[in-house]
Structure formats: C-alpha cells, structure tokens
Amino acid sequence: MLIHPHIDPVAIAIGPLAVHWYGLTYLLAFGLFVLLGRARLAHQPFSAGADGRDWLKSDIEDILFLGVLGVVLGGRVGYCLFYMPAYYAAHPLEVLAVWQGGMSFHGGLLGVLVAMLWFAHSRGVRFLRVTDLIAPCVPTGLAAGRLGNFINGELWGRVADPSLPWAMVFRGAGDLPRHPSQIYQLLLEGLLLFVLLWLYARKPRYLGQVSAVFLMGYGALRFIAEYFREPDAHLGLLDLGLSMGQWLCLPMVLGGAVMMVWATQRRVA
Numbered sequence: 359m360l361i362h363p364h365i366d367p368v369a370i371a372i373g374p375l376a377v378h379w380y381g382l383t384y385l386l387a388f389g390l391f392v393l394l395g396r397a398r399l400a401h402q403p404f405s406a407g408a409d410g411r412d413w414l415k416s417d418i419e420d421i422l423f424l425g426v427l428g429v430v431l432g433g434r435v436g437y438c439l440f441y442m443p444a445y446y447a448a449h450p451l452e453v454l455a456v457w458q459g460g461m462s463f464h465g466g467l468l469g470v471l472v473a474m475l476w477f478a479h480s481r482g483v484r485f486l487r488v489t490d491l492i493a494p495c496v497p498t499g500l501a502a503g504r505l506g507n508f509i510n511g512e513l514w515g516r517v518a519d520p521s522l523p524w525a526m527v528f529r530g531a532g533d534l535p536r537h538p539s540q541i542y543q544l545l546l547e548g549l550l551l552f553v554l555l556w557l558y559a560r561k562p563r564y565l566g567q568v569s570a571v572f573l574m575g576y577g578a579l580r581f582i583a584e585y586f587r588e589p590d591a592h593l594g595l596l597d598l599g600l601s602m603g604q605w606l607c608l609p610m611v612l613g614g615a616v617m618m619v620w621a622t623q624r625r626v627a
Contacts (some may be wrong), residue, residue: 359535360526365509383506387499391422394495394556402562403627404491409483413491421477421492428473429466436465440602441590463500463580464606486566486621493572494555500576501548508540515539515586531588539587546579566621573614577607 370377395418398404404413437460438446438453446453474492478485507513511528515537518525525535554575559568581604589601596605 359520360524362511362514362526362528362538364529365511367510379509380506383502383509387502388422388426390498390502391425391492391495392418394498395421395492398491398495398559401560403487409487411481411483417481421474421488424473424477425470425492428469428471430469432469432472433461433463433466436462436468440465440606441593462606464603464610484565486569489572490559490563490565490568493568494552494559496572497548497552497555497576501544501552504540504544504548508538508544513540514588515542516588536588537586539583542586543580543583546583547576551575551579562627564621564624565626566617566624570614570618570621573610573617575614577610577614580604581607581611 365379367378367380368376369379369382396415399413399415399418407413434453440462441460471489474488475485478488511530514526514528514531516539517534518537520535522535522537524538526538527533527535551572555568555572558571584601584604584607587601587603589595589603593602595601
C-alpha cells in the first residue's frame with residue numbers, strides 16, 4: 359500500500375503572505391484555458407469569422423472572467439441545493455460562506471452556461487457557438503482542480519483491495535487503503551476528455567456538436583469515476599446504489615445525446 363504524501367498546502371510563504379498549492383492549480387487552469395482558447399480561434403469556424411464577426415483574443419479573456427464568476431456562484435449555489443438543501447434552507451446566510459468549502463461541478467456548469475448566455479447576448483453571437491468554442495478548453499482546468507484535490511488529500515476514493523498496487527491510505531480516512539480517485543478523475547474527465555474533444559473539434563462540426571460531445575463525454579466519464587470515489591458522508595449512496603454525482607451526470611449524458619441528434623439534423627455550420 360502507498361501512503362498519501364504529506365504535502366504542505368502552502369506552496370510559498372513570504373511573511374504573512376501565503377500562496378497555497380490549490381490556488382496555484384487554479385492559476386494553472388486559467389492559464390491553460392487562455393492558451394487553448396486562443397488556439398481554438400485558429401480552428402473553423404472561428405478563423406472564418408463565425409456569426410459574422412472577427413473573434414479576438416480579448417474574447418477569450420472576457421469569457422474566462424465571466425466563466426470564473428459562473429463557476430464560483432453556480433458551484434456554491436449548486437452544492438447548497440444538490441447536496442445539503444435542508445441545512446442551507448435553515449441557515450440561508452451560510453450560502454455566502456464560500457470559505458467554509460462546498461462546491462458542486464454540476465452547479466458550476468449551470469453557472470458557466472448562464473455566464474456564456476450573457477456573453478453571447480452581449481456580443482450578438484449564438485450561444486452554442488460560444489459553448490462550442492470553449493468546450494475543448496475546459497477539461498484541462500478540471501484536471502488541474504483534481505490535482506489540487508490530491509495534493510490536499512481530499513475527496514478520496516472508496517476502500518480498495520490492499521493488493522492494488524496504487525491503493526493509498528489517506529490521512530483522515532482511516533487506516534484502510536483507498537482508490538486515489540482524484541487521479542482517476544484527473545486522467546478521465548481531464549486528460550482523456552481533453553484529447554478526445556480537442557481532436558473532435560479540430561475538424562469542422564455542425565453548431566452544437568462539440569458541446570454535445572462534452573456533455574456526453576464528461577457525464578459518462580464522471581459516472582464511471584464515481585464508482586471509485588467515496589460518496590458524500592451525509593448522503594451516502596442513493597437509489598439504485600448510485601451517488602449524487604452519478605445521478606447528476608445522467609441528465610448530462612441524456613441532454614448531450616439529444617443535442618447531438620438535434621445538431622446533426624439541423625446541419626448549421
């Protein structure tokens with residue numbers, strides 16, 4: 359068995375100023391998004407002036423700013439609604455206490471979609487054009503976030519067979535070996551999804567198809583990874599032995615499949 363390495367959460371400390379590893383992974387995610395987003399502008403249809411406008415590098419920076427707001431606000435509200443609705447209904451002011459932790463990817467996704475709807479409206483472009491632009495740029499940010507989870511030794515996996523070569527004991531999770539599910543998610547929802555989406559989006563696609571592949575791909579890969587991740591202690595496993603994360607992924611897969619059929623039938627370039 360492996361022992362999770364004790365990594366100081368503070369990467370750099372200068373006097374009272376402390377920079378945490380988790381914060382650095384967020385900076386890494388933002389930097390990768392900007393680089394990949396600018397590279398996407400060289401792909402069709404953006405290089406040809408999609409929706410009758412010249413796409414600029416500054417558009418990527420504006421999208422990032424709005425996306426961060428969507429992730430933070432949507433992620434927090436989503437966590438309160440999906441994972442602890444009764445508690446936050448009784449303590450509504452604590453919804454604002456983001457420093458206490460508690461974020462939901464699916465809530466963050468909804469927040470980002472609202473932010474992108476605003477961007478599309480303000481620029482006079484199609485909403486799905488914006489989501490098609492950014493979809494391949496998102497998984498590397500997810501991978502960076504999972505790396506931060508692993509460094510912090512949080513969101514560990516379910517108990518594993520001790521004979522598993524990479525089974526790991528996490529501090530605070532007892533003495534039993536567990537799956538390093540943060541690494542599984544980094545590899546699946548992060549790197550694998552990025553490679554698949556990037557290759558798929560390199561060729562001309564109909565409006566909405568790239569977004570559909572993201573929804574189906576993330577939903578399916580997260581669903582698989584959840585089988586190795588310890589469910590939330592206050593929820594446990596829900597109906598059919600599925601976790602809350604898995605139940606939230608099912609609408610993503612279904613919605614992505616419906617969107618793919620719709621986009622293929624419409625054939626809008």
